[in-house]
Amino acid sequence: MISVLLILIPLIAGIATFLIKGNNLHKQWAVLASLAALVVSLLGICGSSISLNYDASWIPTFGSRFSTKIDGMSQILCLLTAISYPLIFISTYKNEYKNARSFYGLMLLSQAGLMGVFVAADALLFYFFWELTLIPLYFLCSKYGGDRRIAVTFKFFVYTFVGSLLMLIGIVYLYYKTPHHSFALADFYALKLSIKEQGFIFWLFFIAFAIKMPIFPFHTWQPEAYEETSTAVTMVLSAVLVKMGLFAVIRWVVPIFPDAVTHNAPIIITLCVISMLYASLLAVKQDNFKRMIAYSSIVHMALMCASIFAMNNIALKGVMIQMFNHGINMLGLWIVADAIEQKTGTIKFSELGGLAQKAPALAILFFIMALANVALPLTNAFVGEFLMFSGLFQYNVYASSLALLSIILAAVYTLNMMQKVFYGNTLPATENTTEVKRNVQFSLAVLSIIIIVLGVYPSPLINLTKDTVLFIIGK
């Protein structure tokens, strides 16, 4: 039942937002609705008496059911989604959007889609939500943001649409392989596919997910999309949406195509290492705050993807908790980026400087985010990256050593950014800046607390991953 609530609350709230009239009412309504979803997701984790899963007939002629399955990994990602949305709404509370009604409505609809992806246990249902997430986001990205947003969003849309259609072919193929023609996850897991079939269908699925993550060479939509779309939407994209790709690989690829995964692991890990180094170097060269975060995100996503294919206990645990941590850190970075853009009207490093004098609270909070981005010990990202690197090390020493270079580069670009934006002399753009508003401080403070608490005491999160990891390794 929890899973249905997680989908229904944002869905109904989102549709209702379109009907609400009044000025600030939809903002409050959106915050309330997203908080309600957060409460439900926490209830699910704390183990209330309400059942987690749900199963009902949907399209009997196809043998497709509206069935959900929440395991530890789903809980982590549902929690991430549920935490992100209220923080996004609160931190951008003061931003004005033209036609705010549809902005908040579409945001909530996208949340419903994301929740659906993370809980679906039926391939057709999964595909349904996978695409549905895209439609509200398509409208959000095209409607709000920079000058080139329409073209950029369209590129993003076409990329992911091609990927998902290929996946649809894979899904239908597996459907006809199941003995009683069903889309159920459990039936897909029970399939015994020949190595040749696996090799073929694996790529149909993997390309869809690789585009979403994105890893080299499918990444070209991402930096542009992050830069051009409005920051609230970018937060959804980078904190939650890209996790769909990793999540889907763990749930829908690894257990179904075990042979293909082992067989193709070297290729994919190579691609991931290439994207890590490539994106790190590009990040060092950026003069644009948003683009730098975008490339830094590619680095982290590629590391997570590589760790999945290392296929061992430690790396998988690392991936799952890092999915959460990466989301939190991304949110923090984008909130700061948005605050700076709103205050100074620019996000170019060359035009910024000395912000620490003007906005000390922002500087301190951002410092914590920056340390988390570098994965310093005592921050949440350290735990995840440590686990992933040690897992990757077990798989292949050379690959992991090359990947480790990205940590050094991360320190270079993150601290460089810190220095350029917050220290040094003030420039014309930053001359008249003031401290950021309370709502931004509040969101950043919440994120900082999460970062430090999970950095010191990560075991609740690690415990959540146990059942999924055991199941995957068991396969």
Place this chain on the structure above:
Amino acid sequence: MNAIIISALMGVLLMFTSIATKNKQVINNIALVALLFLLICNIADTYNWWSIKVDTKNMFVFTKFGYFFNSIAIATTLVFVALSGNDIIKIGNYAAEYFVLIFFVLCGIAILSSFNNLLMMFLGIEIMSIPLYILTGADKKNLKSNEAALKYFLMGSFSTGILLMGIALLYGTNGSFDIQQVMPSQELIKHAPLLEVIGLVLIFSAMLFKISAAPFHFWAPDVYDGSPSVFSSFMMTIVKAAGFIALINLFFYKAESLAHLWRILLFVVIITTLVIGNITAVFQQSVKRMMAYSSIAQAGFMLFALYATNDTAKEGILFYAAAYSLATIGIFAVLARMDDYTLEGYNGLAKTQPMLAFVNAVCLLSLAGIPLTAGFFAKYYMLAAVIKTGSTIGIVLTIIGVLFAAVSAYYYFRVIQAMYFKEGNSKVDNVTPSFKYALLVLAVLVIFFGISPDTLISWFYF
């Protein structure tokens, strides 16, 4: 038999209403009632409550499949007339005639859905086509409409000639018009006389002409672009779907034995249709012409059903026909009232007419095959039918198909971009509240079949 007889009778009846009344609105309403009556009669026939029995000497075989297609065709025509009736009566001075012709087209469609004899097929195609030649030229003062009608008529008669030639060759070798006897079986096809194979290919080509598949598509863009918008939507949807039903009726019976000849031919036809339809549509500036090419592309997708020729394909083509017709009718209902048919003409429609833009967007998403709309399950059905055949070439075909589906998303989304994200002042003429509500009902239907396709599918099984 109900649909065939009653649609013809209704046509004659409507012809006389124009003597009784000159009020066009009344005629429109009478046509709506007549369509509803026709639908009820067909459903009564389906469930065997009441039907006119005529001994057709095995020239017709009435199957569930045919009945359901009739119902879908009549129901979508009903939606079409309800939405666009006001535009139909505005085209010329004589309103009743247009409705009469639409009923005659329906009569032809009813024959095509149940023939068991090549002569009947020929009759059906002619009964369906001749009224269309007239409807294409309905806008007599418009040069483009006249040109389209002439083009359509000349090309149409040419394809009729080819069809007749094919039928004659089959008759010559088999001495029968009966489909069961004419279609060669597994052993025979290997030793079939060359004339018979040529006959089959000729019939097939003539049918490809009717469904505007490449390389017989050249008439389609000009005709769809030139004829009055309301009638192009009718021709693109219901009439084209009927062509598919005729093809399935004709070739389904011995599909297995024809498979090897057939699939190579179809593979080539499908790929060329997808390439030509989609790539040309990308470059169009006029939405109406873009829809004409998009309808060629959609025909390419529907041909998947013919490639697969299994039960899933049969179900799928019915679902596809319904989903595609609803979406296209919705888009054309809005288009017919736009001042400017170009993409720029759609700029800013979301601001001036939010409801129209919303319905248009839903229909476009459905054509692109996005989940939550009926179009998704239509595409799903086609892919599933081909994958079910289990051949590697089939999978290659589906992969090519989905790549072109992504291309099609490009041009459908350009209209959405124009409506929602571009600044502009698009003008729409006489949008009445009732028109808006009818459109909303259509959008709800599209979404409803997209969430719960079972309501429509389970109907195929009853």
